Amino acid sequence: MSASTAETSTVGTAGPGTAKASRPRRRGLRPDGPWPWIFVLPTVLGVAVFYLWPILKTFYLSFTTVGVFGGSTFTGLANYLTMFSDPQIPQSILNTAIYTVIVMLGIPIAVGLASLIERPGMRFRGLYRTLYFIPYVTMPAAVGIVWRLIFNGDFGPINWFLSLFGIAGPYWLATPGFALVAVSIVGLWMSLGFNLIIISAGLREIPADLYEAAQVDGASRFRQFRSITVPLLTPSIFFVSIITVVNGFQLFDLLYVMLGKSNLAMPQTQSLVYIFYNEAFLQNNQGYASAIGILILVIIAALTAVQFRLQRKWVNYV
Amino acid sequence: MDRRSFLSLAALSGVGLGLGATLVGCSSDSSGSGSQASAYTPPAKSLKATISYAIWDVNQQPAMEKIIKGFNKIYPNVTVNIQLTPSAGGAYWTKMKTLASGKNLPDVLWMNGPNIQLFALNNQLMPIDSLVSAGQIKKSNYPSALVNLYTVDGRLYGTPKDFDTVGLYYNKDMLGQAGAAVPTSSWTWDDLKTNGKKVSDHFGKGVFGFAGDLTGGQTSWYNTMLQGGGYIISSNHKKSGYDLPGSIKGLQFWADIIAAGISPSMQQLTTTLANDWFTSGKLAMVMDGDWETAPYHQAFGDKLGVVQLPKGPKSNQSVIHGLGNVISATTKEPEAALAFVSYLGGKPPALLQADAGVVIPAFNGSQTVWANSIEGLDLQLFLDEAKVASPYPISKNTSAWNQMESDILPAAFAGQTPVATAAKKLAEQMNAELAKD
Missing domain, CATH: 1.10.3720.10 (MetI-like)
Incomplete structure (x- = not known):
């Protein structure tokens, strides 16, 4: 919120001759390159590996019959039909x-x-x-x-x-x-x-x-x-x-x-x-x-x- | 907090917490076990290898360590690493199934009855018939029911490690005060009921004559079903015996003693287990496994007695269960694993286990030490029972119909559904499940 106020004021007061002076301020508003992503990467990876992947995998397995020691055969909606009855x-x-x-x-x-x-x-x-x-x-x-x-x-x-x-x-x-x-x-x-x-x-x-x-x-x-x-x-x-x-x-x-x-x-x-x-x-x-x-x-x-x-x-x- | 950040926080927590219950299945196709050369010769003493040995009982770890030391006297360059996973809440079996899926099953591991066929028939274990044909282990060294337990489709998969049978424990003081007779090995079900009733009547509310653990069959209805002349599962593991007339007699036994007030009710037995009723001095006689001997003796000392199970319409048979030592089909050190399992099946480890006094070793002739381990209490009965005992009932997917037992039988024991009806229903469901194997 404060950042956008700053921008408005800059634009408001800056004349054509001061365009160069406004540049450093604008740079501050740009995305900070890869750093934010690097900082959130551990969390994103964690969510992906421990939540998203298991959800997708579970979703897939719900359409299969799974062997005790792995290996699954696709059985379509069979599990869901069993569940509803x-x-x-x-x-x-x-x-x-x-x-x-x-x-x-x-x-x-x-x-x-x-x-x-x-x-x-x-x-x-x-x-x-x-x-x-x-x-x-x-x-x-x-x-x-x-x-x-x-x-x-x-x-x-x-x-x-x-x-x-x-x-x-x-x-x-x-x-x-x-x-x-x-x-x-x-x-x-x-x-x-x-x-x-x-x-x-x-x-x-x-x-x-x-x-x-x-x-x-x-x-x-x-x-x-x-x-x-x-x-x-x-x-x-x-x-x-x-x-x-x-x-x-x-x-x-x-x-x-x-x-x-x-x-x-x-x-x-x-x-x-x-x-x-x-x-x-x-x-x-x-x-x-x-x-x-x-x-x-x-x-x-x-x-x-x-x-x-x-x-x-x-x-x-x- | 402002609205936006609050909502995203709430949504994130919702997602994060909501999915804790999802399941990851490690998938990998199971391939056939590498068939071992049938002729076995013990490897050279200089064999150098490292193998893992999975166990679940911390109380037995010291004995296992001593056994490994004995093994290392023969094979000094084979390192055996114990991997302890407690069995509580099924952790051991969940872990073993997951490891097996990733082809990482420990080289040698403890196996039990309910799981042996599951692992063997899914090609996760290495047969050890070569040890038998080479004369390294002799089947006659163990109670035959245990050898049967670990023989799947005609192939032996493990050396019996120890065993458990079931006896009738009694509290001499309580029986004496109630004027009831002390059980003998010639008792029948009727003797048990008559004297149990005396105790319940004498003490009145909240104290009972006799009970068994009805949350599982091993120390209760499995035995009476055999004694009634039935069986739990056919010897080829394909057919349920729950609807046989003899089996129904064995189930009716428990419904009768509850109805007669000889035993605490089903509700009382689920919230306070039979062994707790006995230990707290509110139950005079209990049917229970040999593993309770030490705790019961600790509670009652020389007031404790134990005899063989009373005789039903057919017999006084007990069910026998025991662990086995098995080898992973995917072991990278088959020579060392076979040598170790062969050693585990011999007499020295059995004697070390008997000495530790935690379990009854399976090796015939090594159990006397155990039978005499408590002064004033003759435990020979558990060994005698083993000779004629019936193997613990199992199939390829034992736990599936174990669950059906838990779902259907409690209502029958409690008198809410007729025993025969429940037994027929259970037999039907169990047969349907067995047909899938």
């Missing part, structure tokens, strides 16, 4: 969607917590931020094992607590319905830290004079939250919701660790990525797994596109 697929899309929706409830919770933590004069702010962030940086496998114990139907603290009120708790991780809720709660808990950090950063970008002005106008604390904080946080909330949906549709490790093998509740809990893992690495069915991978990609891309459409209606950019 596989009863596991719609059920797992539903499971994954329910999981994602529950985890998204963590966004309003994160907004509430962040505005409490970022309140002026709040003590131990860093400590709270760290505490909430720890689950996010802990390995899901480790988190899963701990929560597996917490949700244990016979010896877990949750059911012990419920029993104090005379409630017989369910076998959380082995009962259809409850298992998905249990996994979602852990997913929500894990995502809270990341959401909190992004939203805290958003909060700190809101100019303090807006609040001062609102105070002068006699707006209550709640009114300030509703009319200043939330609208100005919408870009951060939007960002967090994109990430949450993308992560939600990749549910795998928590499910794998918390439910374990031969679980009665698995059909009503398993996610798309779980089926992908089963097909690719347990059943040696990599062609079909690739087709599922492409389905996951399409779903995530579609949901992201829809969110970008909708954001025009509710996200305020300063």
Whole structure:
């Protein structure tokens, strides 16, 4: 922005006789030769090698039958036809969607917590931020094992607590319905830290004079939250919701660790990525797994596109 | 942040995170294994080579290192490098499949039942019949079920390394308090149920008489299916035995003991595994593999007992599984690899393994050390069982129908679907899968 202003002013003030003098300035505006490209090359290469190439390869493999030890034969749409007639697929899309929706409830919770933590004069702010962030940086496998114990139907603290009120708790991780809720709660808990950090950063970008002005106008604390904080946080909330949906549709490790093998509740809990893992690495069915991978990609891309459409209606950019 | 930079950031993260689940398949056409000359003569002692040896159990690494030292006394110029890949989460097999796709399979590697046919029938392994015909290894030195496990289409692909069979462990204190009898080797399923029921009734809620691990078949329903007079898969690995009347009896056994309250429910057994129920003193008897002897003994000391499995309608057979040492079809050092596998199949490595006490060595006559490794506990039963045990059920793509077992059987054990219906459904699906092999 500042560069273009400079140019306008140069053109405006430069007479015909000073054309030479303007040249150095113009050179500054030209592309800097190969250097920018050299600087971004590592990232571009990384994206190409680790993201673009695998996507293309997966796309190709989804039209083939792959041998366990490599080698693939082109089978056209066979994998996709199998996928559309596989009863596991719609059920797992539903499971994954329910999981994602529950985890998204963590966004309003994160907004509430962040505005409490970022309140002026709040003590131990860093400590709270760290505490909430720890689950996010802990390995899901480790988190899963701990929560597996917490949700244990016979010896877990949750059911012990419920029993104090005379409630017989369910076998959380082995009962259809409850298992998905249990996994979602852990997913929500894990995502809270990341959401909190992004939203805290958003909060700190809101100019303090807006609040001062609102105070002068006699707006209550709640009114300030509703009319200043939330609208100005919408870009951060939007960002967090994109990430949450993308992560939600990749549910795998928590499910794998918390439910374990031969679980009665698995059909009503398993996610798309779980089926992908089963097909690719347990059943040696990599062609079909690739087709599922492409389905996951399409779903995530579609949901992201829809969110970008909708954001025009509710996200305020300063 | 301004709108533009924000949107591109969000979009980038979307792309980056969204594609973590894509799959890269390393592709390369698999070619036939180079057929080895049938006559084998041990290479000269001066043989100079470096070979890799892939294993997955860190607890066995010290014994493996000692074995390599023994091998180096004969072939001082052959360097054997151990490559340890933990088996957790299937990491070892994912790695081996990937390495094999790139023709980089380690020269010598540990193999297990579920994977031997997959690798052998896809030409990833070198047959070692030449070692047998040259008299370097004798099939009679190992339990025949293990030799069968590693014989694919009539060719031997590995030397049996160790084995596992299944026994009935019991907690003497709990049985005594409940006034139940202590199991003997002449027990039947009915004895087990009667005495198990006594324990469940005596202690009441949350404590049980008997259970097995129903998240996999090896230490539970595989054995009872054999004992009922059925089988899991035909001996030519082409046909499912799940719909045989004897097999259904073996599956019904588990549904019955759950329904009778002798065993914790299916839900309880998936969230707290049978061995944890036993170790925590809330289960009096458990069907489990010999590998649990050390941990169980640590938990209960001389309160622990173990006997052969009780007899069903047909037999008291156990399933036997064991690892093998196999050679990559694409090894660049076939001489050294064959010499090493030949050595691994002999008695000195077996004795070193017995000494380490982690696994039961496969070499007949070397196991006595292991059987006596825990004072006051006679482990001979595991060795006796091996003589008549049935090989662990496998086919070319074992894991495909293992997955079907996990999908279909839990509901039958839990009493949600009739056992016979589930068994028929499983047999159908499994036969369809086997037809693809």
